[in-house]
Amino acid sequence: MAKYGLLVFPERCTGCNACNIACASHNQLGVDVSYNRLEFLETGTYPNVKMEILPVQCQHCDNAPCVSVCPTQATYKREDGIVAIDADKCIGCKYCMAACPYEARQLNEKRVPEKCRWCPEMLEKGEQPACSATCMNEVRLFGDLEDPNSQLNKELAKHEVYQLLEVKGTKPSIFYVKK
C-alpha cells in the first residue's frame, strides 16, 4: 500500500494562484471555498525586503487532531495516508475546524467542513493532482513515501526539508524545501 506525501518547493512559487483555480475547477468548489491558499511573508527592512510565498493546504497529518476529535469518524485517516471526510457521517459540529492548527477546513454549503482531498483518483493512477499538474514551476511534487524509487523520495533525499508547525506534534505528510 502506498503512503502518499507531498514535497513543496516554496522558492519556485510566483504566487500566480493557478493551483487554486485548477483545484476549484477540478473539485467544483463553491465561490467561498478553496482548498489551497498562499501565505505571503515579508522579510527584511526597506530597501532590502523580500517576499516569500508559501502554499498551504491540509497537511494530511499522521497524528491528525481533526481525526482524533471527530465524534462520528466522518473524518478518518486512510491507509494510504490521506485524511478523508465522509460527508454522510458528518454531524456538522465543526470540532475539526476548531482543532486544525493549519486552518485547512472550509465549510461548504451543506455545512460540512471540507478540505484538500489529495485527489486520490489521480494519485492511484500515478498522476499528479490538478494543483500539481497545472503548476508552471513544478512547486508541488506528489509521490509515494514508501517507494524508495519514487521521484518524491529522490527529491526528499536531495534537499533539506521542514514541516509546518512541527511543535504541534501533528506529523504532517507535507514537506517544504528549505531555502
Place this chain on the structure above:
Amino acid sequence: MKINKWTILSAAFILFGLAGAANIFIHGEHAMGTTNKIPWGILIASYEYFVGISTGLLLVAALGYVFHVKAIIPIGKSLLMFAIFSLISGFAILLVELGNPLNFIHYFLTPNFTSPIWWMAPLYGIYLMLLVTLTVFVVRGNESLIRPFAIMTAVSAVVALICIGFLFGFIIARPYWNGPISPLYFILTSVFSGIGMASVIAYLDGRQKTSENLGTVKFLRTLSLSMMGVMVVIYIGKTFVGLYGQMPGKYESLLAMLKGPLSFNYWVLEISLAIVIPFVLIISAQKLSAIKLGLAGLLSLTGIFFMRFNMVIAGQITPLKVIKNPAEETVFNLFSVTWSEWALIIGGIGIMAILYLQRELLERFIKHKPATELKKHGDVTL
C-alpha cells in the same frame, strides 16, 4: 396550565427562538456569525452556558442533599427542576448549531471514543437520567434514596463538566484553550453560575419572608461572596500567567480581551457584571436582602454569559499562523453575532422560563395528584 403575563412573555421568547432556528435551517451558516476562522460562535458559548448553569445548580443542591446544608433544602426542589430545564435549553440550542443533526445516527454506528464531543452525549445523558430520578425522589419525598442519588448525580455532573473542559483543553491548535486547567475552570465557573441562579430562585421562591428563607439567603450570600473570591483568584492566575509567559497565541488572545476587540465585553460585560457590581450590591445590603441577592445573581448570570462568549471567541480570535513573522502585527479575526443567534438564546431562556412557570404540572405528574390537592397542601410555590 397556569397562564399569566410571564407565561405569555416566555412563549413569545420561544416563538422568537423558533424564528431564529428556522432562519438558520433555511440559510445555514450564512445566518450565523461563524466563519472558517471562527467556526465556534455564540451558540456554542450559550450551550456551555446553559449546561453550566444546570450542573452548577445541581452541585449547589448537592450541598443540601449530600452534605446536609439545611439552608439549601427549602429551594432544593426548585434548583433540581431548574437544572433539568436549563439542560433542555442547552440541548435545544446545540441541536440548531449542529450543521447536520440528521447524521446523528453515526454517533452510534461509528463512534470515536477519542473525541470529547462523542463523550458529551452519553455523559450528559447519564447526568440527565440521574437528575430526573433524583428530582422524582425529592418531589415524592423518598428520603432514603435522595442522598445516594444526589451523590451519583453530583459525580456525573462533575464528570460531564470535566469532559467539556477536555473538549477545549485538548485543542493544541488554540493555545488560549489548550491546557490541563480547563476542566477545573469549567467546574468552578459552572458552580459560580449555579450560585447565581440559586440566588435568583431563592428570591422567586421566598417572596413571603420566613425564617427559613432568611437562612437560605444568608447561606447563598456567603456562598456568592466566597465564590467571587475564587473567581478573582482564577482571573488573576489566568492574566498573570498569560502576560508573564507571553506564549504565542495565548498572549495575543489575552491582549484581545484586556485591550483589544474583546475589551468592552471583558471589562464591562464580563468582569463588572459577573463580579464587581454583584459584589458591591451584596455587601452594600444593610440587612439580609433577598431582592438584592437575587439581583446580584441575575447580574452575575448575565456576566457569566459573556464570560462563556469571551472564552469561546478569545480562543479563535488570534489568527493561526503557520509561519511566524515577528515583525508582523497581529490582525485579529473578525467576529459577529446575528439576530438568529440572539433569537435562539432568547428562545432558550424562554424554554427555561416556561417550564419553570409550569413546574406545578410536572410535580402533579410526578406525584400523580390533582393540582388542586397540591395547592391545598401548599406543596407548590409560584
